[in-house]
Amino acid sequence: MIGAAAPYPSPTCQPQLTVVLPPVFYRAAKRRQLDNQFAFIFRTGIVVRDGRAAVTTMGEDIVGESGTIANIGGLVCEDAAPALGIDFGGTKIEAVLLSKDGAAAWRQRIPNPGSYDSALTAISNLVAAADDAGGARCTVGIGAPGSPSPRTGIMRNSNSTYLNGRPFREDLARALGRPVRLVNDANCLALSEAIDGAAEGAQSVFALVIGTGVGGGVVLSGAAIDGAHGIAGEIGHLPLPWPGGREADPPPCWCGLSGCIESWVSGTGFARAAATEHGLALSAPDIVAAARSGDPAARAALDAYVDRLGRVLALVVNLLDPEVIVLGGGMSNVTEIYVGLPDVVRRHTFSDLWDGRIVPARWGDASGVRGAARLWTKDPQVGH
Numbered sequence: 001m002i003g004a005a006a007p008y009p010s011p012t013c014q015p016q017l018t019v020v021l022p023p024v025f026y027r028a029a030k031r032r033q034l035d036n037q038f039a040f041i042f043r044t045g046i047v048v049r050d051g052r053a054a055v056t057t058m059g060e061d062i063v064g065e066s067g068t069i070a071n072i073g074g075l076v077c078e079d080a081a082p083a084l085g086i087d088f089g090g091t092k093i094e095a096v097l098l099s100k101d102g103a104a105a106w107r108q109r110i111p112n113p114g115s116y117d118s119a120l121t122a123i124s125n126l127v128a129a130a131d132d133a134g135g136a137r138c139t140v141g142i143g144a145p146g147s148p149s150p151r152t153g154i155m156r157n158s159n160s161t162y163l164n165g166r167p168f169r170e171d172l173a174r175a176l177g178r179p180v181r182l183v184n185d186a187n188c189l190a191l192s193e194a195i196d197g198a199a200e201g202a203q204s205v206f207a208l209v210i211g212t213g214v215g216g217g218v219v220l221s222g223a224a225i226d227g228a229h230g231i232a233g234e235i236g237h238l239p240l241p242w243p244g245g246r247e248a249d250p251p252p253c254w255c256g257l258s259g260c261i262e263s264w265v266s267g268t269g270f271a272r273a274a275a276t277e278h279g280l281a282l283s284a285p286d287i288v289a290a291a292r293s294g295d296p297a298a299r300a301a302l303d304a305y306v307d308r309l310g311r312v313l314a315l316v317v318n319l320l321d322p323e324v325i326v327l328g329g330g331m332s333n334v335t336e337i338y339v340g341l342p343d344v345v346r347r348h349t350f351s352d353l354w355d356g357r358i359v360p361a362r363w364g365d366a367s368g369v370r371g372a373a374r375l376w377t378k379d380p381q382v383g384h
Contacts, residue, residue, distance in 0.1 A: 081138055081376075082135075084140050085098065085143070086140065086143070088112070088123075090160055091112055093112055093123065094369050095108050095126040097133055097373070110122060139376035141181045141374065142183075143182075143372040144163065145184070145185055145213055155167070157237070184217060185372075186209045186215035186234075187226070187371070188367075189209055189217055190217030190218060193361050203323060204219070204220055205325075206219075207326045208328070209368070211266065212329075218233040237260045240265075274298070274301035279297065305331075309331075311348055313344075315348075322356065328368065
């Protein structure tokens with residue numbers, strides 16, 4: 001059976017016929033996971049799935065069990081297209097178009113609009129601008145707070161709460177007219193830093209985002225680990241470990257629990273604790289500035305923050321024992337925290353020694369967006 005494919009125009013891939021082949025052609029294929037669906041991809045451009053195969057240079061069309069063409073997106077030609085990464089942050093949305101050598105060919109940052117429909121429109125506008133800048137339809141990878149359920153695709157656990165309960169990835173794909181890969185933003189940070197960042201060469205990496213919220217990501221042997229239910233590394237809503245003093249009466253968290261790690265070591269959590277414990281009605285950056293200028297209350301607030309963050313990282317060490325812990329997000333830019341953290345971790349580590357590294361992200365605020373762009377590399381490093 002031969003039928004005409006229905007690809008979109010692209011300067012990097014030309015449309016061809018789609019041909020159904022017998023299962024014997026599976027033998028030359030490589031098994032890959034793509035958006036929770038398994039496909040078999042030939043170097044020659046043959047795609048096999050669900051007992052049928054298709055030949056196409058477009059990487060957009062595949063023949064399903066019924067013999068009809070079903071779009072699952074970007075299977076063959078993703079490496080030929082410009083790679084756009086989008087970091088969907090709590091206060092801002094950043095987009096970066098990466099060249100093949102990892103350089104940022106185009107960049108734009110906008111405020112988070114604060115509502116679901118506005119966010120869809122904002123991202124659509126960013127992608128259109130990136131297409132124009134790159135001279136071709138780009139692939140789209142997104143790092144977002146929370147993650148889509150592997151069962152339903154519905155977003156959950158996002159501190160941008162208007163995303164929760166919505167099919168964000170699917171709605172974006174529909175609005176953009178192309179497939180979208182969306183994973184947790186901390187996974188993007190971990191992947192970026194493990195590939196060519198502060199943890200380059202390490203076999204085990206844990207990344208912690210400490211910004212508006214708190215999120216974690218794990219990379220083992222170059223693969224970002226999602227976990228069986230898509231929540232690997234998500235420590236932001238575990239209780240603060242080894243609580244004492246005022247921590248025994250924990251604050252409520254937006255997630256419905258109380259005393260969550262996010263409530264203590266996010267930037268907003270730092271400011272909240274500084275206000276309730278030290279009487280500082282200041283933002284996190286202003287508290288840090290005051291500590292640097294010698295204000296004793298601000299200094300005490302920052303010391304308490306380092307102790308809490310160190311206990312959180314000790315929990316990570318006791319569970320995963322990574323070679324490198326990479327910190328990202330606004331609080332990772334506070335250089336003073338790296339002096340005291342190792343001693344706090346050692347005091348709470350269940351071992352006679354600990355000499356792991358705690359480092360800021362090499363790519364700083366751009367690390368997550370770079371990892372998101374790499375979700376469309378030839379061999380996506382995402383595992384379970």
